[in-house]
Amino acid sequence: MRRASTLPMLFGLALGLAAGLYYSWRVDPVAYIDTDPSSLRADYKAEYLSLVASAYAATGDLERARLRLAWLALPEPAETLSRMAQSRLAASGLETEARALAALAAALGERPLQVLKTPAPGETPATPTASPTVAPTPTRAASPTPSPTPGSAFELVDREAICDPALGESLLQIEVLDAAGEGVPGIQVLVIWDEGQDRFYTGLKPELGLGYADFSMQPGTVYSLQLSQATIPITGLAAEDCVGPEGEPYPGSIQLTFQQPPASP
Amino acid sequence: MSIRLRFITGLALGLAVGLLYGWVLSPVRYVDTSPNVLREDFRSDYVLMTAEAYGAEEDLARARMRLAALGSEPPLNYVVAAIDYGLESGYSPSDLQTLNRLAVDLRASPANPEIRAP
Numbered sequence: 001m002r003r004a005s006t007l008p009m010l011f012g013l014a015l016g017l018a019a020g021l022y023y024s025w026r027v028d029p030v031a032y033i034d035t036d037p038s039s040l041r042a043d044y045k046a047e048y049l050s051l052v053a054s055a056y057a058a059t060g061d062l063e064r065a066r067l068r069l070a071w072l073a074l075p076e077p078a079e080t081l082s083r084m085a086q087s088r089l090a091a092s093g094l095e096t097e098a099r100a101l102a103a104l105a106a107a108l109g110e111r112p113l114q115v116l117k118t119p120a121p122g123e124t125p126a127t128p129t130a131s132p133t134v135a136p137t138p139t140r141a142a143s144p145t146p147s148p149t150p151g152s153a154f155e156l157v158d159r160e161a162i163c164d165p166a167l168g169e170s171l172l173q174i175e176v177l178d179a180a181g182e183g184v185p186g187i188q189v190l191v192i193w194d195e196g197q198d199r200f201y202t203g204l205k206p207e208l209g210l211g212y213a214d215f216s217m218q219p220g221t222v223y224s225l226q227l228s229q230a231t232i233p234i235t236g237l238a239a240e241d242c243v244g245p246e247g248e249p250y251p252g253s254i255q256l257t258f259q260q261p262p263a264s265p
Numbered sequence: 266m267s268i269r270l271r272f273i274t275g276l277a278l279g280l281a282v283g284l285l286y287g288w289v290l291s292p293v294r295y296v297d298t299s300p301n302v303l304r305e306d307f308r309s310d311y312v313l314m315t316a317e318a319y320g321a322e323e324d325l326a327r328a329r330m331r332l333a334a335l336g337s338e339p340p341l342n343y344v345v346a347a348i349d350y351g352l353e354s355g356y357s358p359s360d361l362q363t364l365n366r367l368a369v370d371l372r373a374s375p376a377n378p379e380i381r382a383p
Contacts, residue, residue, distance in 0.1 A: 005268075005271070006271070008268045008269075008271040008272040008275065009271040009272065009274055009275035010275060011272060011275065012271070012272040012273060012274065012275025012276035012277075012278075012279060013275035013276070013278055013279040013282075014275075014279060015275075015276055015279060016275060016276040016277060016278060016279025016280035016281070016282070016283060017279035017280070017282055017283040018279070018283065019276075019279070019280055019283060020279060020280040020281065020282060020283015020284040020285075020286070020287060021283040021286065021287050022283075023283070023284065023287070024283065024284050024286070024287025024288045025287050029287075033302050034302070034303075034304035034305070035298045035302045035303055035304065035307075036303070036304060036307055037303065037307055039297075039298045040297075040298055040299065040300065040303075041297035041298065041299060042297075044298075044299055044300055044334065047331070047334065048300070048311070051311070051314045051315065051318060051331060052314060054314070054317075054318035054321070054322065055313075055314040055315075055317040055318050057318075057321060058317045058318050058320050058321030058322070059317050068310070068314070071307065096322065
C-alpha cells in the first residue's frame, strides 16, 4: 500500500530528472563564450603557438611570449615548440614560422617556463598588453636571445673527430656561435647525402646549448652540410673510425664549430 | 496527498535535480573551442599578436588569415575592436600604434576590392 503511494512520486522524479538533464544538456546548455586559450582545439592551439612565436620574433619580448604561452597551459612548451618547428620545416613555405618557433623554443630552454593560472573573469588580467606604466614605451625590449650579426656569414672554425662510446651513435654535432662566442639559435642546417637530405635548426636542444644541433649519421654514408648563413658547404663528412678500449672498432662522431667573424670597424 | 500531487511533486523535484546537475554539478564542457569565443582580453591580445607579426612579416594576406579565425566579420572590425579595448585597458602607446598600423593597412587594401565598370 505504502509502495503504491510512493510510485507516482518516484515516477515523477525520474521523469523530471530526465527532463531537467535534457533541457540543461541539450536544449539550453551552459554557453561558453568567454573562453581562454587553453580550451582551444588542437589545430587552433598550434596556430596560436605559431602566432606567439611570430610575435616574439617581431618584438623580441620574451616575457610577453612566456605569459602568452602560459595561457595555453601546455605541459612542455619548449618541446612542443621544437616539435612544431620541425613539422613546419617539413611543410614547404613555412620556414619563417619554423625559424620563429625554433628561436622561441631556444629562448624558453634558457629560462624554463612556469605554468601560470589563467586569470578568471573579473580578476585583474595579467594581459601582456596592459602596460603597468603609463609612460610611453616606444622602443621594444631587446631580445635576450643572441642573434647573428646581419650580413656576416658563419665560417667553419673547428672540425674535430670525437671517439666517445658513451654517445651510443655516430653524431654530426654542429655548434654555431656569433662573433662574441655565444650560441646562436634558429640557424638552419641542411645535410645532404646520396639518398636524401634533412633540414633542422640550431637551438632545438637548448639543454646542450643555444647554438647546438646534431644529426645521426649512418656508417658508410658520406654527407655534405651547409648552414643557411654560410657560403661554403662542408663536404666529405662521414662517421669517424674509432677504436674502443678493447680494440673493437666503432663509428665515431664529428663536431663542427661555426662562428661569425668579428665585425669590421 | 493525492496521486496527482505526489506525481507533480516528484516531477518538480526531479526537474530541479536534473537542472542542478546539468548546469552546476556537471555542465557541458567545451574543450575544443575556436578563437572566436575567446574572452575579450584574450581576443584583443590575439589581434595584437597578429599586428606584431605583421609589423615584421609585412604579409597582409597572412594577417587577414589569422584574423579570420576570430569570426566571419571583416578583419578590420576585429582590429578596431582591439584598439577600443586597448584604449580602455591601458595598452601601451607602442601597442596601440602597432594595432593602428595594421588597421590602416587593412583599410587601405581591402581584401575583395569592388570591381567597377569602366
